[in-house]
Amino acid sequence: MQNPIFFGLYVVLFIISFCIAPLDGENATAVKVDVGIILDLDTRVGIISRTCMSMAIEDFYANHNYSTRIVTHLRNSKSDDVDAASAGKFNCLAFTAAIDLLKNVQVQAILGPQRSTQADFVIDLGNKVKVPIISPSSTPSLSPKESGYFIRSAQCSSFQAKAIAGIVKAFGWREVIFIYQDNNYGSGIVPFLTDAMLEIDAFVPYQSIVSPSATDDQILQELYKLKTMQTRVFVVHMLPCLASRFFLRAKEAEMMTEGYAWIIADVLTSLLDSVDSMVIDAMQGVIGVKAHIPKSNELDYFTRRWRKKFHDENPDMDRLDLNVYGLLAYDTVMALATAVDKVGTVVPQFKKPVTRENSTDLDAIGTSNMGPTLVESVRNIRFKGLSGDFHITDGQLQPSAYEIVNVIGKGERRIGYWTEQHGISKTIKPHGKAVYSTDKDDLTAIVWPGETGVIPRGWQMPSGGKKLRIGIPVKRGFSEFVKVEKDPERNEVIATGFCMDVFKEVINALPYFVSYEFIPFATYDGHSAGTYDELVYQIFLKKYDAVVGDVTIVANRSRFVDFTLPFTESGVSTIVPIKNDERKNAWIFMKPLTKDLWLTIGGFFIFTGSVVWVIEHRVNKEFRGPPSQQIGMIFWFSFSTLVFAHKEKVVSNLSRFVVIVWVFVVLVLTSSYTANLTSMLTVQQLQPTITDIYDLIKNGEYVGYQSGSFIPGLLIGMKFDGSKFRNYSTYEEYDEALSRGSRNGGVAAIVDEIPYIRPFLAKHCRKYAMVGPTYKAAGFGFVSPYSQIPQSF
Structure with missing residues (x-):
């Protein structure tokens, strides 16, 4: 190292090379793990998911060094919709693709396929070779509990069904019709929806199955069939392709109008942006549910990157929006990459079976050594993903x-949320709400089909159907309960009165439509055709389907018919005249004391004055004078002492003793008189002429009752003489008979049911009174054949 400058530069370059090497996006030392992807690239979901999955791999390995790296191998299932019942699994393109991936590539996991019919085949294959099959799409007919190597990274349809049931209950609908497409995907949600409806006591009278290959005429024929039914609430579970044609035909059949309610499942709601504008126009007023994706900065940043990448990869395609299935695909790849790095690799990756003479391609694949460990890692993974809290437990996204x-x-437009904890709410996290709610007021304003704000009733009069024949009594009086008239122009029976009002309110409160017609129990001239017992017996003869009116629930009638619960006060009592109110008498001040007592008081008055005069006139000058003055003094002295105003002085002790006795008598009489007069002026003086019904029997009095009533049988059971009965048909006849009295062609009392007595006394409260005892009667009820109308009707 003669030149230290070159040596230092070499060291720096060496260090930089180690720092920059990982930035090329792939760790040369990472062990590759092959993963298969089966998507339907003829659909928008498949194309969107492909871009999301590739971005997930880039994002996962961009800034970290991992000991493993998944390598994806994409296969296109090409909109394969082959059903096992029609062509067999070996003709399924997804199944063929899975065989290729397992046999020739030896993948350790398969993402997809999208369709339930495709996934069903591939899952069986995954179980055989012990390779996890992870589906980021909703597959309602498949359950991770039934297959140890199947993982659903999309929400289960059971939670979606509960959300739909919450909407149904919020609006009080009691009947719902399911409409779904004819394949495993469509029918897979039905058991969950059925259970959810049972929990809210909603009835499913019909299930409409529409084939994906159905023509427009066949769809219209099914819609017209639905239109003839009374139910007007429909839950639709279809893929967008079939749903688009279905709702266009529904608008053509005029079933997207006022009175109809449509609820669509999440697969269609989540892909509304992919349907044509004409379809959206036909679906105005429809309610839908879809998985909630919480907003975040990461999601916004990813959406911008995705749009750019998607446009670069598909420059000739129209603009598409990122949906929940793309986000679930992204998070699924992230979850798988995390699980693979946690498990590591196993060499060899596949365990080859022993070759046999009759072995098939499936037998030649062998089983994955990595699969059992990998599937356990994926089935229990949790992290914060773009779609929200991505938490898989026991192979199911929570x-x-x-x-x-x-x-x-x-x-x-979003109108609310549904969660398993809070039910329906306007916000995702309602403050201070600790109970499960199904209140429609927790949703914002809804525009229903027909551009109306009126909530659909859920049912409507069908175009055909049998009407219930309702028999009603005909009577001259007591119109407050039942009054029957006939419209001469329309030739219709008009029934009014309290009983009719109760019946109509019950009918209107029912969750379904009941068509009925009133049939009077009358002769040709319009009079009553018989007693109430005879009217009730007409149901046993099958002339009426039910009887509505003031019909009392009686034991002997129950031998032939059923009664509903009573809707009036029960009991039988007696009406009798009352004595006149003497408070209006001008001489009422004479009433507190009897005539004999008034005479006795007058006698004592004169006697006291005379005794005092006899004793005092000899010794007291004030008691002397002319005879007329002495007579006046006798009366004046007694009167003056009566009011304690006398001025004459008595001098004799004997006179004083007489005065003391007289004053004491005066005090007693004054107090008694005042008390009696006060009682007469303040206490109700209306007293019945008869206080015990058995007095009528003893005195042989005539008794009245209402025509056609069961009262005669009751009175005869009480030992009344049947010859003493008189029947009446109006309140006016009641009044006249009681006023005339038993001795003058009238009656001494009227025996009737309390519901009739109270209106009568309300009009004549100063003339008559109700006396006891009150005898048992069950009250009024509607009548039907045995077990036809429930007791809660």
Whole structure:
């Protein structure tokens, strides 16, 4: 080293070479691990995912030295939609690609394929050769629990189904129709949706299956079939290609109008940007759910880089937006690269089987030595990815939040969120909310199909169907409960009254439509055709499907029909006249004391004055004078002492004793009179003429009841004489009969049910009163054949 300058320069260059060497993007000493990728490059998801996966590899190995490095081998499944039932798995392009990757490349893991039908074949192959199959796409029909080498790096459909059920419950819909495409992918979500609907007590009356190869006419035929049904809430699970044609036909069938509710699953919601503008226009008012991607600076930076790279790789394609499937593909590659570096390499990578004469290509592949360790590492991995918290547990990506969106204008608008912890909410992390919510008010305003803000009821009158024949009683009076009229112009029966109002409110509250018609139980001339027992018996004869009205639930009627729960107060009581109110009598001040007592008081009045005069007039000058003055003194002295205003002095002790006795009597009489008069003027004086119903039997009084009622049987059971019964049909007849009385062609009492008694007393509260006891009766109920209408109706 003669020149130290050259020596120093050599050392510096040597050091720099070690520092710069790793920056070329590949560690020469890293062990390569082959990984297969199967994508459908004829779809936008496949093209987007390819770019995201390549960027993930670049980003993962850009700034770090790892002992391993995955090398990807891409295969195109070319929109292969072959189903095992139709062509067999050996004709599936994805299966052929997987055989090639395993046999000729000996990959240690396979990412993909996208479709459930494709993944089903490849998963079986992965189990056989012990190679992890990792799918970043939603595969609802496949479960990691059934395959130890299958990993789903997308959210499970069960959580999506709960989100959809939360929306259904929030709006109170009780019936939902599923519409899905006819393959494993479409039907895979159905069990999850069914279970979710059962949890919220929603009924699924029909499931519509649409083939991906269905023509537009076949789609329209199915839509018209749905239109004839009363359910108006539909959950659609289709890929964008079929969904686009479906919603265009739905608009053509006028099913994207007011009264309809459409909910789309996440696969379509997440890819709305890929559908044509005409389809978006047809989907106005649709609600959708999709996985929530939290915003971050890393995501914004990656999106800008992705757009540039995607345009460079696909200069002839229209602009596409990055979606959740691309982000999941990116995070999946990151997870796999992390797991591979953690596991390291195993040499040899494949264990070759013993060759046999009849061995197949599958047998010749052998099994992966690295696979069992690698799959365990991937199945339990967690990190912060671009798609959010990327946490795989037991081969399944753990659920995060779902966004609820509304298709409006040229795209979608977020109206809320759904999480497994909080349910529906307006924000992703609601403050102070500790309970699960399914309140529609936790969503922002929604524009429904038909550009309306009116929430769909969920059902509508179908174009056809049998009407329930509802029998109703016909009566002259008691119109407050049932009143039957006929519209001569429309020839329609108009039924009003309390019972009819209750029935109509119940019908309107039902989650489905019930078509019915009222049929009066009447003769040709419009009069009642019989008693209530005969009316109820018509159901047993199958002339009516149900009876609605003021029908009392009675045991003997229950032998033939069923009753709903009662909707009125129960009990039977008695109406009797009451005595007149004497407070209006001008001579009421004479009432506190009886006539005999008034005479006794007057006698004592004169007697006291006479005794005092006899004793005092001999010794007291004030009791002397002309006879007229002495007579006046007798009356005046008693009166003056009555009010304690006498001025005459008594001098005899005997007179004083008489006065003391008289004053004591006056005090007693005054106090008693005041108390009695006060009671008469303040306490209700309306007293019934009869206080016990059995007095009617003893006195042989006539008793009234309502025509057609069950009351006669009740009274006969109480030992009443049937010849003493008189029936009436109106409240006016009640009033007239009670006013006339039992001896004048009327009745002494009316026995009826409490629901009828209260309106009558409200009109005649000063003339009649209800007396006990109250006898048991179940109240009014609607009538149906056995087990046709539930008791909660």
